Amino acid sequence: xSDVTELPVVVIGAGPAGLAAAAHLVDRGxxxxxxxxxxxxxxxxxxxxxxxxxxxxGELVDAAAEKLLAPTGWQAPDSDAYPTGAEWAEHYLxxxxxxxxxxxxxxxxxxxxxxxxxxxxVDAARGTEPLTVRVDTAGGEERIDARAVIDASGTxxxxxxxxxxxxxxxxxxxxxxxxxxxxPNLTDPAEQARYGGRRIAVAGSGHSALTAxxxxxELAQAVPGTHVEWLLRRGEIGTTFGGGDAxxxxxxxxxxxxxxxxxxxxxxxxxxxxxxxxxERDSAGRLVLESxxxxxxxxxxxxxxxxxxxxxxxxxxxxxxxLDPVLQAPRALAPLVDPNxxxxxxxxxxGAVELAQPEPDVYLVxxxxxxxxxxxxxxxxxxxxxxxxxxxxxxxxxAERVELVLPETGVCSGGGLLEETSAxxxxxxCGPAEPVAVPIGGQA
Numbered sequence: 027x028s029d030v031t032e033l034p035v036v037v038i039g040a041g042p043a044g045l046a047a048a049a050h051l052v053d054r055g056x057x058x059x060x061x062x063x064x065x066x067x068x069x070x071x072x073x074x075x076x077x078x079x080x081x082x083x084g085e086l087v088d089a090a091a092e093k094l095l096a097p098t099g100w101q102a103p104d105s106d107a108y109p110t111g112a113e114w115a116e117h118y119l120x121x122x123x124x125x126x127x128x129x130x131x132x133x134x135x136x137x138x139x140x141x142x143x144x145x146x147x148v149d150a151a152r153g154t155e156p157l158t159v160r161v162d163t164a165g166g167e168e169r170i171d172a173r174a175v176i177d178a179s180g181t182x183x184x185x186x187x188x189x190x191x192x193x194x195x196x197x198x199x200x201x202x203x204x205x206x207x208x209x210p211n212l213t214d215p216a217e218q219a220r221y222g223g224r225r226i227a228v229a230g231s232g233h234s235a236l237t238a239x240x241x242x243x244e245l246a247q248a249v250p251g252t253h254v255e256w257l258l259r260r261g262e263i264g265t266t267f268g269g270g271d272a273x274x275x276x277x278x279x280x281x282x283x284x285x286x287x288x289x290x291x292x293x294x295x296x297x298x299x300x301x302x303x304x305x306e307r308d309s310a311g312r313l314v315l316e317s318x319x320x321x322x323x324x325x326x327x328x329x330x331x332x333x334x335x336x337x338x339x340x341x342x343x344x345x346x347x348x349l350d351p352v353l354q355a356p357r358a359l360a361p362l363v364d365p366n367x368x369x370x371x372x373x374x375x376x377g378a379v380e381l382a383q384p385e386p387d388v389y390l391v392x393x394x395x396x397x398x399x400x401x402x403x404x405x406x407x408x409x410x411x412x413x414x415x416x417x418x419x420x421x422x423x424x425a426e427r428v429e430l431v432l433p434e435t436g437v438c439s440g441g442g443l444l445e446e447t448s449a450x451x452x453x454x455x456c457g458p459a460e461p462v463a464v465p466i467g468g469q470a
Contacts, residue, residue, distance in 0.1 A: 030156045034059040035418060036172040038136050038159075040067045042114075043392030043407035044178035045122045046088035048129060050415035053090045059170065060126065061161060063135040067123035068115035070182040075112035076211040077237070081404060083107050086114060088408040091122050098125055135162045139175055139388070140344040153386060157345075174387035174418045176411065177342070181335035181393050188229055188331045190259060190301025190318055197305035201313055205305075205329045209234050212241045221328060222249035227315060229257040229302065230332030232400055236285035238330055243288035254294045255323060257315070259301050297323065305329075337394045346384040355397030356381050356390060363399040377413025377428040389414045406430065 035051050037044045040062035048058035062069060079086065084105030092102065100121050103109065109117070123130045138160035144152055157172045185207040189195035198205065210217045222245055228238050239256060246252035288294060303318040312325035337354055339347070350360030358380040361367065381389045391414055392407040409430040416424035 030173055033057075033156055033171050033173040035174045035176060035415075036061060036157070036159045036170060037176045037178060039177070039179040039392070040064070040119070040123055040130055040132075041070055041178060041180055041392065042068070042086070042088075042119065042404050043180075043411055044176070045119060045126070045130075046091050046408050047176050047178060047391065047411035047415060048126055049088060049090040049094045049122065050412055051418075052094060052126070052129075054415055054419045054421075056173075056415070056419060058126070058129050059172070060123070060130040061134040061136055061159070061170075062130060062132050065132050066115070066120060067130065068111075068119035070180055071111045071115045071119060073111075073182070074208065075110060075115070076213060077111045077209065078108050079111070079114065080108065080233075083109055086404050087118060088411075090412070091118075094125055095122060100125075131163075133164055134168075136160070136179070136341055137162050138341050138344065139177075141385070142171060146344045146346055157385075157387060160341075175345075175389070176414060177388070177390045177394055178392040178407070178411070179338070179394055181337050184336045184338045185331065186333040186336055186398075188302045188305070188315075188329065188333070190303065195302045195305050195315075197307075198302075201305045201307065201329075204313055204327065205331060207331045209238050209332065210241070210330065212245050218245065218249070221245060221252065223251035224327035225253050225255070225312075225325070227255045227257055227313075227323065227326045227329045228332065229329070230334070231258055231260065232332065232334060234332040238332060239285045239288045239294055243291055243293050246293035247291075252293065255326060256289070256294050256296045257300045257302070258296065258298045260298065334398065334400060335393075336398050337390075342388075345388050347388075347390075348384050350397065353397035353399050355395060355399060356383065359395060360397070360399075363396050365399055375409070375428040375430045377410055378417035378425040379413075381410060381414060382417070387418065 034057040037047045037051075037058055037060045040060050044060055044062075045067065048060050051058040064070070066072065082105060083103040086109065087102060098121070103113075103117055136159055140146075140158050140160075141152055142155040142158040144155060157175050159170045159172055159175060161168045161170060186192070187194040188198050188205065210221060212218055212221065221242070226242060228235055228242070235256075239254065242252065242254045246254075289296060299319070300317045300321065300323075301319075302315050304316040306314045306316070308314055308325050310325070312327055313329055314325050315323045315329070339349075339354065348357045349355060350357050352366075353360045353364060355363060359376055362374045362376060362380070378389070381391060381395055383389065391410045393402045395410065396402050409428060413425050413428050
């Protein structure tokens with residue numbers, strides 16, 4: 027058997043965190059193998075191509091990635107500009123993946139991770155075997171031996187349902203033709219035609235929901251008859267609009283102010299304490315939403331569900347994980363990001379120590395490491411992977427030396443219990459022109 031240290035480190039997902047991990051591995055003299063289910067780098071980012079982030083370019087480029095790109099003649103974008111998802115993918119993620127070359131494989135969907143030859147129950151000699159990664163490709167199944175596995179697959183493909191109890195509402199699946207789980211691109215004529223002049227229900231209270239409210243309010247000004255029912259599970263709007271001028275990410279604060287103005291303009295009706303239990307169709311095919319309290323809304327033509335995301339843990343079922351039972355985040359990280367405890371947007375520095383799992387050399391990073399918690403920034407993911415790669419390389423001092431200062435939202439709930447959490451993620455989140463919060467992800 028070959029030395030385990032000669033095997034590649036498998037990185038799941040060619041999104042921002044996954045590609046940054048690969049860059050750090052190269053910088054450390056280790057061999058990365060990035061497995062991306064999509065057909066291009068940043069496949070998930072490309073699905074929200076129309077969105078402008080609320081982090082600047084200077085906060086969206088990883089240091090090791092920039093070092094790897096520099097010899098290719100790559101020119102860093104204006105550090106003070108706010109890119110769209112399309113620009114982030116085109117001008118940074120894809121060039122980085124191209125520089126990594128055949129160390130990135132597309133169309134490679136990870137369907138399982140295990141300890142080679144052992145299921146999760148077996149203790150004996152477990153530490154002597156490498157990890158193995160099962161992959162589905164166009165050419166069939168493959169098994170890849172790995173020194174370590176860094177799961178940066180994100181949460182984009184697992185949006186939370188409309189149902190207020192975490193399960194799809196009764197009738198939700200049957201009504202999927204009129205339900206969208208992404209922020210619509212209302213600059214697209216087809217999307218304008220779908221929503222213009224219609225009654226729309228928007229569920230959610232995070233940055234994605236605020237973005238949708240702003241976009242729909244603008245559509246309502248252009249197309250008479252457009253109206254939104256904004257569904258909040260909490261009892262009042264409260265701090266939903268964020269910290270405004272106190273937010274250390276100015277564009278994020280501006281988003282909340284624009285959303286507040288959109289609501290005040292009169293094209294949006296706010297419905298509080300509404301936890302959806304059922305979805306029915308009326309005789310005209312429109313959707314009627316009913317809450318667990320028995321409240322029934324007037325029929326709507328379309329529903330946009332922006333209640334956050336959750337991690338897909340299915341392909342990790344044969345490795346030993348220690349996850350928080352509430353957030354599904356690494357147990358040591360969960361208290362730092364739990365929205366039931368705080369909502370400051372400030373996360374204590376963390377890295378390999380908090381992200382390590384009982385299964386040696388298995389790490390969850392990026393948005394997936396937050397489980398169902400909200401407000402993830404690219405800077406967090408970059409620092410995570412720097413620390414994790416240092417740990418894999420055996421540089422304990424560098425792995426434990428985690429330095430990360432994140433901008434505060436300007437809103438803190440202290441130790442109070444939030445009435446609603448929407449675990450949406452932001453790869454940096456919205457800029458002033460087309461603001462919306464979107465998740466970092468890699469594997470589709």
